[in-house]
Amino acid sequence: QSVLTQPPSVSAAPGQRVIISCSGSRSNIGDNYVSWYQQLPGTAPKLLIYDNNERPSGIPDRFSGSRSDTSATLGITGLQTGDEADYYCATWDSRLNTALFGTGTRVSVL
Amino acid sequence: QVQLQESGPGLVKPSETLSLTCTVSGGSISNYFWTWIRQPPGKGLEYIGYIYYSGTTSHNPSLKGRVTISVDTSKNSFSLQLTSVTAADTAVYFCARGGFSAYTQGHFFDHWGLGTLVSVSS
Numbered sequence: 001q002s003v004l005t006q007p008p009s010v011s012a013a014p015g016q017r018v019i020i021s022c023s024g025s026r027s028n029i030g031d032n033y034v035s036w037y038q039q040l041p042g043t044a045p046k047l048l049i050y051d052n053n054e055r056p057s058g059i060p061d062r063f064s065g066s067r068s069d070t071s072a073t074l075g076i077t078g079l080q081t082g083d084e085a086d087y088y089c090a091t092w093d094s095r096l097n098t099a100l101f102g103t104g105t106r107v108s109v110l
Numbered sequence: 111q112v113q114l115q116e117s118g119p120g121l122v123k124p125s126e127t128l129s130l131t132c133t134v135s136g137g138s139i140s141n142y143f144w145t146w147i148r149q150p151p152g153k154g155l156e157y158i159g160y161i162y163y164s165g166t167t168s169h170n171p172s173l174k175g176r177v178t179i180s181v182d183t184s185k186n187s188f189s190l191q192l193t194s195v196t197a198a199d200t201a202v203y204f205c206a207r208g209g210f211s212a213y214t215q216g217h218f219f220d221h222w223g224l225g226t227l228v229s230v231s232s
Contacts, residue, residue: 051214
């Protein structure tokens, strides 16, 4: 059902930077705040970013978020092997009246 | 630190009702939104719905009215019922807390349970 599109995978070498995009529409990203989650293998998702660009306590500033029009991005700098995980964007959809998750992006550290 | 723990049967027969409970510890269930989210094996996350501690609910319209979410403040817990299940409902089911910020209420999820796998099979 997801209408939030993410690239299936991104990869980079340790220490490098990756950017994950999340593309939506006016009724979701265009009208509501975006959050981002990290899901390590076999674990529950963990909140990384809320309100487009805010980090919860304990999340390092290597993780950053932004939103522009109907798209959002998650940036990870100083990539570490421990960052290998699936990443999901999420937001509310005002037309469907439900929360939506993105299709998910797997980050690999080369 | 708030902790959430899902509980319920790991196997449900087709056409029957899936029932799960999420028990909240380390904090009160009051004044927050509480949600259910699921993840089919090898697939992405799907939002099921939420309940506010006062009892207001909302659910994903894609589940076509099969969802009931209830809260028991005396037990600091909330529950999910999903009726008429099929194999497509096989998933890891997570409960999560809806966070509050200056701009949003309940639209992001700041604490999660570990998840519980529910398989639908005869």
